[in-house]
Amino acid sequence: MNKPPPAAEPPAAEPPADPPAVHARGLTVIRGRRRVLDQLSFDVAPGTVTGLLGPSGSGKSTLIRAVVGTQAKVTGTLDVLGRPAGSAPLRSRVGYVTQSPSVYADLTARQNLDYYAAVLGIPRADRAAAVTRALTDVDLTSHADDLAGNLSGGQSSRVSLAVALLGTPELLVLDEPTVGLDPVLRRDLWNLFHRLAAHGTTLLISSHVMDEADRCEHLLLVRNGTLLAADTPQALREATGSDTVEDAFLRLVESAPTEPAEHPLRGTP
């Protein structure tokens, strides 16, 4: 009797793709009586540097606040590291650097970091090393013992960034971190962002400076609270036949359906 043919090997299973670090569907935010974000849908891939680019007032800070869970009146789906944005377990996993540096002016840079390290629960024995590492990451060791109140704007922003790095967050959300920095410092910070991403951190970085676009692996282009495009800088340039992301942005604006400058709420008293 013939032996039955061996059962066909099941096709090798694809390794499961990492879930997105940020997953938004139909994300809408109302501020005052205006819809300042309107039906945004996008994903941020883990371990990438994603740029959130758009002109002043386009909704970047609102989107960032929604992601870190500090924005009211958010509707739609917004998951961060697999959990609803703002949920308690995310607090230690998400680092957030606001536009205005949040440091104590009457403490030195090092004392600020030591204080936040204690708040974050870093054991006393590990604190000094964690603080020194964060100061080195943001290139502030030479100002470590200056009062934060005597630091320049860019230096204070870097203290805030160092605070966010203390907790070694999985997702680091930065609102315009390079504003007011000189080109050398800007380059150094972008190098730091890519080093962090190479070690697995996901970075979502807002900027209204289009020439920073090419420093990002992926871009979210926003305007008037809507998402114009979500793609790599190269794909955006190719799709629009543009030499720069700035030109691509302008072409996307020209080809987008005419949007009202604002999205007033209709039908509400």
Ligand SMILES: Nc1ncnc2c1ncn2[C@@H]1O[C@H](COP(=O)(O)OP(=O)(O)OP(=O)(O)O)[C@@H](O)[C@H]1O
């Ligand atoms: N409380 C509020 N009520 C109504 N509209 C508001 C309120 N706060 C902000 N806005 C509007 O929401 C829109 C988005 O603001 P947001 O700060 O998110 O923009 P942005 O892109 O971060 O701007 P910038 O680059 O200047 O910081 C703006 O048009 C702003 O005027």
